[in-house]
Amino acid sequence: MAQVELVMPKMGESIMEGTILKWLKKEGELVKQDEPILEVATDKVDTEVPSLYAGKIIKFLRQEGEIVQIGLPIAILETDINAESSAPTISAPIQVQNSVAPAKIEVEKAEVTSNLSHRFYSPLVLNIAKEENISMAELENITGTGKENRVTKTDILDYIQNKKNQVFVTVEPKIEKVVVPVIEEKLIFPVKEDFTQSVKPATSFGANVEIIEMDRMRKMIAERMLDSQRISAHVTSYVEADVTNIVFWRNRIKQEFLKKENDALTLTPIFIEALAKAFKDYPLMNASVVGDKIIVKKEINIGMAVALSNGNLIVPVIKNADQLNIVGLTKKVNELARKARENKLTPDDLAEGTYTMSNVGSFGNVMGTPIILQPQIGIMAFGAVQKKPAVVETEFGDAIGIRHLMYLSHSYDHRVVDGSLGGMFVRRVADYLERFDVNRKIW
Numbered sequence: 001m002a003q004v005e006l007v008m009p010k011m012g013e014s015i016m017e018g019t020i021l022k023w024l025k026k027e028g029e030l031v032k033q034d035e036p037i038l039e040v041a042t043d044k045v046d047t048e049v050p051s052l053y054a055g056k057i058i059k060f061l062r063q064e065g066e067i068v069q070i071g072l073p074i075a076i077l078e079t080d081i082n083a084e085s086s087a088p089t090i091s092a093p094i095q096v097q098n099s100v101a102p103a104k105i106e107v108e109k110a111e112v113t114s115n116l117s118h119r120f121y122s123p124l125v126l127n128i129a130k131e132e133n134i135s136m137a138e139l140e141n142i143t144g145t146g147k148e149n150r151v152t153k154t155d156i157l158d159y160i161q162n163k164k165n166q167v168f169v170t171v172e173p174k175i176e177k178v179v180v181p182v183i184e185e186k187l188i189f190p191v192k193e194d195f196t197q198s199v200k201p202a203t204s205f206g207a208n209v210e211i212i213e214m215d216r217m218r219k220m221i222a223e224r225m226l227d228s229q230r231i232s233a234h235v236t237s238y239v240e241a242d243v244t245n246i247v248f249w250r251n252r253i254k255q256e257f258l259k260k261e262n263d264a265l266t267l268t269p270i271f272i273e274a275l276a277k278a279f280k281d282y283p284l285m286n287a288s289v290v291g292d293k294i295i296v297k298k299e300i301n302i303g304m305a306v307a308l309s310n311g312n313l314i315v316p317v318i319k320n321a322d323q324l325n326i327v328g329l330t331k332k333v334n335e336l337a338r339k340a341r342e343n344k345l346t347p348d349d350l351a352e353g354t355y356t357m358s359n360v361g362s363f364g365n366v367m368g369t370p371i372i373l374q375p376q377i378g379i380m381a382f383g384a385v386q387k388k389p390a391v392v393e394t395e396f397g398d399a400i401g402i403r404h405l406m407y408l409s410h411s412y413d414h415r416v417v418d419g420s421l422g423g424m425f426v427r428r429v430a431d432y433l434e435r436f437d438v439n440r441k442i443w
Contacts, residue, residue, distance in 0.1 A: 001080060004053055005073040011042050011347035017069045018042045020062055021122050030056050031077070038074075041122040047346050055079030121151060128156050128216060154343055157215055161310075164213055217312045228374050233414035236369045237423045241430035243385055244404040245438040246270055253442075260443070261327060268304065268359050269329035271382050274432040275357060276300050276322040282425045285417065286354050288375040294416050303353035303373065304333060306340040307363075314340050315373060317353040326442050360409075361385060367407040377417055380426065383407040406433075 011018050021039040025031055036048040037057075055077040062074045121129075121139065129139050134156075142159050144151040205211065214222065228234075250265060257265040279286045279300050287296045300322045303315040316336035318324070324332065339345045355376055360368045361384035368381040385406045392401040410426035 001078050003058060004055075004077050004079055006037070006051060006053070006075040006077055007073050008040070008068045008070050009049055010070055010351065011040065011047075015042050015070065015347065017067055019067050019122070019124075020064050020074065022064055023060060024048070025057055027057050027060060030054075041124045042347065051077070053077050053079045122153075124153055125151050125156050128153070128160075131216070132160050134160075157217075161215065164211075215310075215312075217310075221313060224374065225371050228371050231374055232372050232377070234369075234372065234411055235414045235417075235419065235422060236409055236411045237419065237426050238367060238410075239408050239426050239430045241406050241408055241433045242390070242403050243267075243406050243433050243436070245436045246433060247385060247404045249436065249438050249440060257330075257442075261330070263330055263334050265326075265330055266333070267361075267382075267385070268357075269326055269333050270433070270436070271357060271359065272302050272304070272318060272321055272329055272333070273326065274429045275302055275355070275380065277432050278425055278428040279355070280322070281428055282421065284421060285378055285412075285425045287377050287416070288354070289377060289413065289416055290375060294377075297354040299352070299354065301352050301354045303356035303376075304336065305356060305358040305370075306337050308341060314345065314350070315353065315356055316340055316345055316349045317351065319352065355379070357382065361406065367409045369409060370411050372411055372413055377413040378422070378425070379411050380429065381409040381411075383409065 008018055018040040019042070021041050023038050024036050025038075031037055031051045031054065033052065033054040034050045037051040038049050040047060040049050056079075058076040058078050060075050062068050068074055125139075128134075129136075139151065139156075142151050142155055143149075145155055246267065250267065250270075254265045257263070283296060284294075286300055287294050289295070299320055301317050301319045302321045303317045305313055305315050307313055316339070318329065318332050318336070321329065336345070336349060339349065353373065353376065356370075356373045356379040358368070358370050358379065358381045360370075360381045364384055366386070367383045370379040370381045372379050383406050385404050387402055388405045389400050390403040390405065392399050392403065408426050408430055410422055410429075412422040412425075414422075
């Protein structure tokens, strides 16, 4: 038998620490590999963390409510040789570079539970309540949908939104008129009018407006988009691609695909496949910038922008996209999109992206100028597919035909990507789309 350390896992990009919400096992209990062992909260998600090992829990090194840095040990497990060899033993904490400041969690450990409360609140929920000036008494009245009626992030955000949608009554400020009295009757110059001093009215809005305050996620998106504009020198190149073969192929096969795979075949997996192929030709586009260094990634992990029902945006990641066929890509795309809309994404679903794509055509948009997701160096938007007259080359000469055309918009960081590379990359993606085999077999 051997003892191994279970450490606080990486919870996503830019997250340096997490809060232990609840241990799902007790000391002395057995745990299976990949079985959930604790619940962890960050400023983005609350999630269950599985054990990397199978064995018996010897000791918990951290308590519920404690904030733990990523990579630090949280428990000791006793495991046999087979279980130990199933995952690497971590004997020392992961070193965090001094240049990266840990994310600040404003909720103190003592605030996780309250003597006045009859139920448990995660630091994420308490942090939101603190920022929105929600009292503990008010928090107690929020209906919880989590385990044991616990208030989740969605519960409190919905409560805040409903609260802000109530009718507001604007009270006009009262303007007081101060009259300066005449001190002496024998004035050479008569006083024509009273001197007055008015209180400057506060900014007010009429009854025909609705005031909506940004929720936490929208504030985070706004901050990151502004940071990206400040950090990267954005340039956007455009090409138009003829995707007629793809449209005909999909229309012919989509019903059979749905019947066999129980999944809808959309254009997004085909776009991702073309991107993955283009990275093989231009590997420098699959990179990020750290300081004055360009970090070229070997793994092709493509983030996919997903619009949520509340108007916000989230980017789950298809990892090793180049190693998946159309069936695999379709299932992964549909799974992540469904999890995003059901608020079931895990931190791992959002981590390690190397490039991002956005299918703006799904909203009927012809093209766009997407903003780069830091620290990546590029993002591509795929526009709506439209029928247009176009010149078609045939063996009998040029002719006018109806073709399915689409714009591709490639925004890239001009600090490290020149126009030649940025332009050739988006052109290569379009080439792979145009050369799509209309007789392609997938089974």
